[in-house]
Amino acid sequence: MKIKRFSYLIKSIGMVFLSLACVFGVQAKLRIVTSIFPLEEFAAAVVGERGDVSCLLPPGAEIHSWKPRPSDIVRLSGADLFIYNGAGLEPWMEDILRSLNRPRMKTLDAAAGMREFHAGHGHEGHGHGDIDPHVWLDFEYDQILVDRILDLVVELDPQGADGYRLRAAAYKAELADLDEFYRESLKSARGKTFIFGGHAAFGYLAERYGLRQMSLYGLSPNARPKPKQMAGITDFARKNNVKVIFFEQFVSPELARVIADEVGAEIRVLYPGANRTAAQVRERVSFLQLMRMNLENLCHGLIRE
Amino acid sequence: MGNMSFLTLIDPFIRYGFLQRALLAGLFIAVACAVLGVFLVLRGESMIGHGLAHTAFAGVALGLLLDMFPLGIALAVAIMAALLISRIKEGSGLSGDTGIAIFSSVGFALGIVIASLARGFNVDLFAYLFGEILAISPLEVWLSVSLALVVLMTIFLFYSRLVYMTFDRESARASGIRVDRLDALLTVLTAVTVVLGMKVVGIILVSALVVLPAAAGLQVASNFKKALMFAVLNATMSVGLGLLLSYHLDIPASGAVVLLSFLFFGILFVLRKARIFRSF
Amino acid sequence: MVLSESEGAVLVDVEEVTYAYNRIRVLDGISLKIRTGDFLAIIGPNGSGKTTLIKIMLGLLKPQTGRIRLFEKTLGRFTDWGKIGYVPQKATHFDTVFPISVKEVVSLGLTAAGRGMSSKNKADVLVREALARVEMEEFLSHRIGTLSSGQQQRVFIARAIVSHPSILILDEPTTGVDAGMQERFFSILGKLHREENMTIVMITHEVGILDKHFNRVACLNQKLIYHGRHDEFCRSDEFKKMIADGKHVISHTH
Numbered sequence: 001m002k003i004k005r006f007s008y009l010i011k012s013i014g015m016v017f018l019s020l021a022c023v024f025g026v027q028a029k030l031r032i033v034t035s036i037f038p039l040e041e042f043a044a045a046v047v048g049e050r051g052d053v054s055c056l057l058p059p060g061a062e063i064h065s066w067k068p069r070p071s072d073i074v075r076l077s078g079a080d081l082f083i084y085n086g087a088g089l090e091p092w093m094e095d096i097l098r099s100l101n102r103p104r105m106k107t108l109d110a111a112a113g114m115r116e117f118h119a120g121h122g123h124e125g126h127g128h129g130d131i132d133p134h135v136w137l138d139f140e141y142d143q144i145l146v147d148r149i150l151d152l153v154v155e156l157d158p159q160g161a162d163g164y165r166l167r168a169a170a171y172k173a174e175l176a177d178l179d180e181f182y183r184e185s186l187k188s189a190r191g192k193t194f195i196f197g198g199h200a201a202f203g204y205l206a207e208r209y210g211l212r213q214m215s216l217y218g219l220s221p222n223a224r225p226k227p228k229q230m231a232g233i234t235d236f237a238r239k240n241n242v243k244v245i246f247f248e249q250f251v252s253p254e255l256a257r258v259i260a261d262e263v264g265a266e267i268r269v270l271y272p273g274a275n276r277t278a279a280q281v282r283e284r285v286s287f288l289q290l291m292r293m294n295l296e297n298l299c300h301g302l303i304r305e
Numbered sequence: 306m307g308n309m310s311f312l313t314l315i316d317p318f319i320r321y322g323f324l325q326r327a328l329l330a331g332l333f334i335a336v337a338c339a340v341l342g343v344f345l346v347l348r349g350e351s352m353i354g355h356g357l358a359h360t361a362f363a364g365v366a367l368g369l370l371l372d373m374f375p376l377g378i379a380l381a382v383a384i385m386a387a388l389l390i391s392r393i394k395e396g397s398g399l400s401g402d403t404g405i406a407i408f409s410s411v412g413f414a415l416g417i418v419i420a421s422l423a424r425g426f427n428v429d430l431f432a433y434l435f436g437e438i439l440a441i442s443p444l445e446v447w448l449s450v451s452l453a454l455v456v457l458m459t460i461f462l463f464y465s466r467l468v469y470m471t472f473d474r475e476s477a478r479a480s481g482i483r484v485d486r487l488d489a490l491l492t493v494l495t496a497v498t499v500v501l502g503m504k505v506v507g508i509i510l511v512s513a514l515v516v517l518p519a520a521a522g523l524q525v526a527s528n529f530k531k532a533l534m535f536a537v538l539n540a541t542m543s544v545g546l547g548l549l550l551s552y553h554l555d556i557p558a559s560g561a562v563v564l565l566s567f568l569f570f571g572i573l574f575v576l577r578k579a580r581i582f583r584s585f
Numbered sequence: 586m587v588l589s590e591s592e593g594a595v596l597v598d599v600e601e602v603t604y605a606y607n608r609i610r611v612l613d614g615i616s617l618k619i620r621t622g623d624f625l626a627i628i629g630p631n632g633s634g635k636t637t638l639i640k641i642m643l644g645l646l647k648p649q650t651g652r653i654r655l656f657e658k659t660l661g662r663f664t665d666w667g668k669i670g671y672v673p674q675k676a677t678h679f680d681t682v683f684p685i686s687v688k689e690v691v692s693l694g695l696t697a698a699g700r701g702m703s704s705k706n707k708a709d710v711l712v713r714e715a716l717a718r719v720e721m722e723e724f725l726s727h728r729i730g731t732l733s734s735g736q737q738q739r740v741f742i743a744r745a746i747v748s749h750p751s752i753l754i755l756d757e758p759t760t761g762v763d764a765g766m767q768e769r770f771f772s773i774l775g776k777l778h779r780e781e782n783m784t785i786v787m788i789t790h791e792v793g794i795l796d797k798h799f800n801r802v803a804c805l806n807q808k809l810i811y812h813g814r815h816d817e818f819c820r821s822d823e824f825k826k827m828i829a830d831g832k833h834v835i836s837h838t839h
């Protein structure tokens with residue numbers, strides 16, 4: 001309730017500045033706010049210098065347990081386009097959008113369309129229930145997302161359409177390269193299973209390249225794993241003489257380390273990619289780079305059953 | 306269920322190091338909690354464990370923020386809070402648990418603010434709020450066991466002075482016992498124990514591990530040693546069986562431990578009320 | 586063996602003690618010497634500062650002025666607490682469910698005296714012996730909360746004398762104890778006084794029992810009104826004045 005009232009105040013202040021900007025004829029840049037880092041990178045890749053793209057999720061935060069603070073709502077109140085992931089990844093989002101009450105702000109739900117995309121690829125459709133929200137970890141779907149961002153951006157700023165199209169095509173080519181690189185590297189891999197001491201973020205990625213993800217947590221890292229599950233995974237690791245247990249960036253490596261110690265394995269990181277650390281932000285590590293690092297680590301730890 | 310022998314029940318505790326560590330640390334912490342609990346409950350300070358655990362939460366958050374050993378920082382913060390609480394009790398005229406209530410809420414608030422500084426309510430924090438017996442590292446086991454031993458040895462060393470002070474504070478003072486120092490000592494020991502217990506049952510439930518076994522012991526014991534014995538028995542059985550149940554029924558260990566402890570308490574309470582045995 | 590006024594060694598020396606509680610003066614320039622062999626009754630109306638004086642003597646309260654010497658040492662330097670046995674007022678007002686046995690209660694009395702108490706057996710012998718001295722041996726393993734208040738009182742005396750103190754201080758120990766029990770109680774104290782040469786100080790409000798048991802009386806009403814032999818006290822002007830004023834030494838209503 002408090003957040004709502006506060007956001008009204010901020011919104012009105014924002015409006016005042018906005019109208020001032022119009023009066024003085026400042027050419028406002030396209031302002032795009034995204035909830036998570038991959039969407040920020042996609043949007044930035046499309047708009048280039050003609051837009052300001054920022055991500056709500058601060059460096060180092062874990063998206064499933066993060067909630068926006070008042071300053072984030074201020075930022076959102078000035079956006080022309082808000083790109084969010086959807087599929088329940090941002091449970092706070094609906095309330096905040098309603099309280100912002102800006103019907104003219106464009107929004108994009110990234111996960112909307114995943115079900116159709118998935119079904120269209122001959123996978124068993126998840127006909128009911130929640131869908132896996134980690135849609136950015138399907139690199140073909142990411143190309144569709146870039147197209148959808150492009151459409152919206154062109155609609156908002158038709159003058160820049162040519163540039164947007166060129167840049168979008170270039171980035172999509174990089175995504176296609178990444179997809180191809182994964183496919184090639186993993187085709188020859190002898191093992192197909194990996195043990196992930198994080199949450200089940202890599203479902204789409206695993207399905208796409210014929211891998212099996214064995215994760216400790218479910219679709220969100222907030223529900224604690226059960227002892228039996230730990231025991232089961234430990235047994236599996238022991239039986240298959242596993243050498244690498246993966247842990248998740250932004251989730252404590254403790255449990256991965258416990259299993260690794262139990263079976264004499266090493267631990268390596270996997271990046272779900274929804275966010276970066278402050279250091280990675282400083283070093284301008286890109287989403288594509290994170291995914292390439294994932295591939296390299298994965299290749300060290302695939303298990304042949 | 307017919308062929309589920311005792312061996313299959315305890316088998317996982319033989320096979321998995323993480324369960325062994327949970328059991329070992331849990332049992333030692335349970336003994337320390339139970340012994341301290343008897344003194345605290347009789348002193349009318351049942352809530353101090355709760356208060357110190359919440360204060361320790363600030364330490365955990367700080368540890369996670371600085372990326373340093375959170376348990377160690379929580380320990381330091383809780384001990385400082387313990388000393389402050391006993392100081393406040395002396396001088397402020399605040400009655401009973403008012404000081405504790407203030408500390409616990411301020412500590413928790415501080416924890417929340419620090420956690421948000423750490424950019425986002427970190428998932429790891431939940432492990433401390435609700436306990437994470439699966440992730441007790443060998444270092445933490447070593448720390449828990451040795452600190453629990455230190456707590457127990459200190460109590461053993463000061464045993465009769467602590468009992469005297471708890472039973473009859475004025476006479477204890479009149480026989481030259483420095484009760485103010487012992488107050489502080491007891492509070493510090495509680496802080497240490499509660500921080501250790503956090504990892505097993507979590508911040509929210511750790512005070513139950515201090516209070517319930519002690520309350521159970523007080524139901525039936527005819528003397529102090531027996532009260533301690535019953536409390537220790539209740540606590541160790543709750544932790545042992547609780548971990549077992551947690552594994553086989555796939556329920557959270559912290560909840561299982563506390564509910565079992567309550568069950569044992571309830572049984573003794575009913576037995577006492579029914580005067581099945583007057584006192585042991 | 587009757588000791589006259591200045592013969593015995595001074596065990597407790599109260600010098601010019603003044604104490605105020607919330608600015609209300611409770612004790613005003615009290616000087617009092619308690620000597621070996623005294624069986625001293627401290628009497629006075631409610632609020633006359635009797636308990637306060639005892640607490641100051643034991644270091645439980647800090648007087649605003651004046652000083653206390655115990656066994657010829659200043660209070661701050663005194664460490665030999667085993668020489669003093671103390672039964673506080675309302676000792677029997679503990680939580681009756683407190684899980685502690687008679688034996689455990691009595692052995693608490695060795696905490697101060699016997700920090701270096703070497704053998705558990707020796708402590709055991711002392712505890713049994715102390716209980717025998719108050720005629721309570723058969724209750725050794727009872728939980729104290731199950732006893733009558735007269736019995737509890739005797740257990741607390743056992744706790745106070747277990748370390749064989751030179752002086753025993755009791756604060757209104759007979760409150761709420763019936764007459765028969767009281768008689769037994771005084772015979773126990775009398776025995777301690779006679780046979781163990783124990784100095785006994787007792788706050789009491791039962792003026793009727795004065796001549797039977799005590800050899801000295803201190804009458805307190807903020808100031809020390811009288812201190813001397815009890816037989817002289819009964820003949821003294823102070824006593825007569827008190828009676829005449831209707832301001833009985835007994836002002837308790839039970």
Ligand SMILES: [Zn+2]
Pocket residue numbers: 064134199200201219220221272
């Ligand atoms: Zn996720």
